[in-house]
């Protein structure tokens with residue numbers, strides 16, 4: 558079985574930067590790739606001083622100042638993808654949730670990464686089997702689905718594509734454990750496990766709100782106190798991002814045909830109006 562030592566992350570946005578931080582905190586050397594120096598700088602700022610970044614971990618007493626600096630020094634950045642992947646053992650793709658964009662990235666990574674390297678995608682909804690098909694190593698293509706924010710969330714879904722080998726699944730599963738995460742294994746099916754189930758009650762909460770059955774606050778309170786959810790479904794929708802949620806619902810609706818995933822019209826209106834949730838300060842709630 559290959560031992561993963563060097564890791565490249567392609568796409569240094571919300572998830573890519575969080576995933577880079579997780580690897581660096583676990584002692585791995587990471588090279589992160591994105592399209593411009595400006596985006597790379599934003600990713601590094603997020604890792605150092607973002608709400609789940611290394612400085613916050615020091616303030617919370619999770620890391621010493623020295624450990625935080627050591628982790629930060631393990632992350633290198635570049636806009637040169639071929640150079641970044643040429644001698645790594647694992648590439649994690651975390652670019653936009655768009656099949657065409659991911660397809661091009663996978664083809665380029667496949668052309669430049671060493672033959673033994675595993676190619677993983679952090680996709681939430683797209684097919685691992687379809688991404689594997691654009692490479693010459695489908696047995697080494699796998700889903701490694703982190704949750705947001707990666708430094709905090711324990712779950713990693715390891716997704717087995719149609720042609721993914723047992724060895725690849727095992728390498729990624731045990732790697733997730735080394736990162737301090739809890740891996741679960743899923744076949745390549747729309748939404749895998751957590752989103753396939755979790756999106757349904759969130760969409761139902763939006764329908765209740767849309768129909769005027771209860772206020773946003775009361776819907777959230779009902780689920781927090783009645784079902785012991787740590788966050789209400791509408792708070793969770795704002796946290797995920799209403800545009801991201803809509804994208805997930807659209808794929809699940811298209812792929813399964815189940816009305817449970819039909820995006821409520823209100824969700825579309827909110828996204829069209831730019832009410833995207835916490836990240837812009839407005840969604841179902843208003844944030845400072």
Ligand SMILES: NC(=O)c1ccc[n+]([C@@H]2O[C@H](COP(=O)([O-])OP(=O)(O)OC[C@H]3O[C@@H](n4cnc5c(N)ncnc54)[C@H](O)[C@@H]3O)[C@@H](O)[C@H]2O)c1
Nearest residue numbers: 568569570571572573591592651652653654679680681705
């Ligand atoms: N945000 C979430 O809650 C969440 C949770 C789990 C999984 N995901 C998945 O993670 C992936 C990334 O999502 P995100 O929220 O981090 O998006 P994001 O928009 O924050 O980041 C995507 C990054 O990819 C970069 N990028 C785009 N094309 C590129 C290319 N060709 N080469 C290099 N970099 C490129 C962009 O510049 C951007 O910085 C998606 O597949 C998404 O479905 C997101």
